[in-house]
Amino acid sequence: MPRGHKSKLRAREKRRQHRAEAQSPKSAQAIAGEEGEAPCSSSSLLGDPPSSATGAGPLQAPSSAPATTSVAAGVSCERAAGKAKGCARKSKNPSRASPPPESCGLDILTQKACKLVEYLLCQYQLKEPIKKADMLKIVRKWYRKDFSEIVSKASEHMDLVHGLELKEVKPSGNSYTLVDSSDESLSRVWRFPIRGILMPLLGVIFLNGNRASEEEMWEFLNMMGIYDGMYHFIFGEPRQLITQELVQEQYLVYRRVPDTDSLCYEFLWGPRTHAETSKMKILEFIAKLNEKAITDFPHHYEEALRDEEERSQARAQAEAGAGCHSEASGHLTATSCCYPHSE
Template sequence: MPRSHKSKLQASEKRRQARGEAQGEVAQAIAAVEEESTISSSPQCEDAAQSLPPSGSSSTSQRRRRAQATTVTSTAVSSTRSDEDSNSQDEDRVSPCEASYYTENPGEDSLTRKPGLLEQFLLYKYKMKQPILKEDMLKIIGPNYEDRFPEILKKASERIEIVFAVDLKEIDSTRQSYDLVSKLKLPNNGRVRAGRGLPKTGLLMNILGMIFMKGNCAAEEDIWKFLGMMRVYAGRKHFIYGEPRKLITKDLVRLQYLEYRQVANSDPPRFEFLWGPKALAETSKMKVLEFLAKVNDTIPSAFPSYYEEALQEEEERVQTKAMVRASNIAKVIIPSRAMSQNIFPPLVKSEFCYSPDKKI
């Protein structure tokens, strides 16, 4: 094997290992926040590897599933790696053959590998802003697995969802064309900035979850402590998010998904995060909780106190919508009665009534 090719493979393997725990780290960070909020009010990052109570499966099987998804997704991210700062001008150049590269784990059968191959293909198409066609996906998995296509596609899309917070949706039933759609209406379908790249929605959803778990207002130091468990650090360029501090305290604040304000009477100044107006409008505590539950391979009720709060918010939203609907109906009915009296001018007898002695 030529030395240059060998060095490329070694570099690719190092990137894969460096990012290999991306999803697992998210789950651990969330678990640590849940544990911390339940046991103590002081922000201490202890035992970050704790997981939420298992739901219908052993913790060992959950870790195995997370590790599998993480390995595949991080390899996909490596092969579609992007740098966001200059409209992707300095991005690694990615070719279709790179997009289908997959690191095979010992003992994996062909069916196990197919979701990973398809996952990388989907991320490549998203990054390049190209349509995702069913016929192309079938070519990726091969003719021998066409009957298992729905199952393979479901696994691939779920793995992408729990890392990037994007959903695979059919956008053209005639062409059988799909796209990865951001759960929030961030600019450029989740990329935030112009050009190519991978979505930032997953990071935002995790921050919104952290704010929720911290009583709907999270200190800046707690946010960075949480993100540090995901290997996202202020001032250190991230291979998906660019410079995280700018993204979080500038871009997402400007877009009104986050509110970043100084803590009252703090000296030296300290800052905190809240949900911004667009986050409140486009998502809910329940949706964020459902996302965090998927990351942890569990269900929303595994976060008991947060689940109750989210349920209460859902009920309040339903009541508010009902009141608004009733108010709108009343506004429509009342003017219509008034308008019925004013649409036509009053009849004038002299113009429309005949004289009694005049014969018709």
């Protein structure tokens, strides 16, 4: 082959490679554009641990136990909740409305459910109606056939994390409302929005050996999209909430780490938490959040079982003590009747 022809072929091949490289980022942008700004990772409702870039290192539990970051599953949907105006935003470029390739490995229905959670929280906070039409816009036409499943995922998340139940206003299903859940005891005790932050915090403390350093707690809160000194759309000023309000209400104990010279602080369960919930209930919350069984957390399951046994024994002793007191009172009454005072 003539040398000049070879040179032309090489030049043509180089131009083809340059065009391919130039088109790659555009294709990636087109895929990302359909989803808009990703509000949370694909693990938000399923409990997959976030990448190392999230700073999950200090939140690792002992090797025999799951990572503490599993508590972040399902709660990281708060990350973009403040962007209320973008809850039902349409794509500006119709050509981008194509489903992302399955090779990306993301659970797209979970992402859609996560966006619905943000929308529901926005509407609930703003006391505005929840419309099916808006929810369909968020889901987009490519996934409307999966609308029922997506709504079910979002509804389960709202019930589990926030204690709010999604209900149709009318049988037509064109509008919805959020009400306090009635099928779970904690819903009646811990209402929105406190429940949405308190239960995950209690889970972090439990998975970290029943105490969590302030550094660990803030790393976890950052994964939820909650930052020290930054006002949160749902929870307000976070430091004041967790170090003052929840401490004053005796849900948390915030104290200096004992037997150290450093000014380090840690969080523990408060007396009101011990009275109103249990390790088993919090473990059930963590397991359900990750779509696992409580026995998938063997170390913490054994601890929760011991806690249940101790609680049962304490109740039995209290009931026995109350019974003895009642019997003694009855005996005294009977004695006084048998031996009346003489006049």
